[in-house]
Amino acid sequence: MNQEKRSEMFRRFKEANPKPQTELNYSSAFELLIAVILSAQATDVSVNKATALLFPVANTPGTLLQLGVEGLTPYIRTIGLFNTKARNVIAACQMLCEQHGGEVPRQREALEALPGVGRKTANVVLNTAFGELAMAVDTHIFRVSNRTGLAPGKTVLEVERKLMRMVPRDYLLDAHHWLLLHGRYVCVARTPKCDSCLIEDLCDFARKAQKKKSERP
Numbered sequence: 001m002n003q004e005k006r007s008e009m010f011r012r013f014k015e016a017n018p019k020p021q022t023e024l025n026y027s028s029a030f031e032l033l034i035a036v037i038l039s040a041q042a043t044d045v046s047v048n049k050a051t052a053l054l055f056p057v058a059n060t061p062g063t064l065l066q067l068g069v070e071g072l073t074p075y076i077r078t079i080g081l082f083n084t085k086a087r088n089v090i091a092a093c094q095m096l097c098e099q100h101g102g103e104v105p106r107q108r109e110a111l112e113a114l115p116g117v118g119r120k121t122a123n124v125v126l127n128t129a130f131g132e133l134a135m136a137v138d139t140h141i142f143r144v145s146n147r148t149g150l151a152p153g154k155t156v157l158e159v160e161r162k163l164m165r166m167v168p169r170d171y172l173l174d175a176h177h178w179l180l181l182h183g184r185y186v187c188v189a190r191t192p193k194c195d196s197c198l199i200e201d202l203c204d205f206a207r208k209a210q211k212k213k214s215e216r217p
Contacts, residue, residue, distance in 0.1 A: 001149040003166070005202045009150065010171035012198050013178040020177035022128050025051060029104040029129035030096075031059055036124045037089055037116040042080045050076045061096040064089065088116030106130050120156070123176070133172050135163045140183025141176070147187060149204030150179075 023044040026032040038047045054075040058064045069086045076082045092114040111122035123136035137160045145151040151162035167175045
């Protein structure tokens with residue numbers, strides 16, 4: 001995909017959804033951090049249900065730390081891997097209290113040092129909470145980037161680096177959300193909804209699929 005098509009792709013994304021938002025519910029950088037940690041291998045819907053009960057009770061590093069693993073677990077029991085996540089959340093809260101004055105750091109290295117926080121989670125927090133130019137490549141974005149020809153790569157890190165170079169800078173801040181939502185609702189894994197896709201004419205996959213269809217006897 002050439003740069004002209006990339007620009008047109010994101011122009012259409014912006015026109016259709018000028019202010020894309022994460023589907024995780026949060027009201028602070030800390031709440032977002034916890035929600036993203038909990039969202040690993042879980043749906044945003046399941047996380048939102050859990051945090052709707054949790055955050056009114058404890059939504060700061062100090063108050064969550066007071067709950068402890070045993071106090072936190074009942075709130076997140078419906079989320080996959082809840083035991084591991086409970087331990088990570090409490091350990092992360094302890095580090096935030098002891099090393100960062102109870103504040104979520106804005107530095108990638110400091111974020112990734114927190115238990116349960118990898119590169120993708122750090123990128124989400126940097127981008128969504130702090131407005132930094134960062135690209136959190138999940139399974140949806142990885143699929144869309146490869147399938148469309150936008151930024152093909154064999155690894156998540158390769159795709160992330162290509163996206164950071166290839167997405168027009170004017171669209172880079174919101175690109176993560178547009179690509180994620182497109183992958184979640186249109187460019188789905190098994191049967192992509194090409195007939196209702198607003199970038200179908202720009203997409204490598206759509207052209208390949210059409211070519212195969214025309215070659216059938």
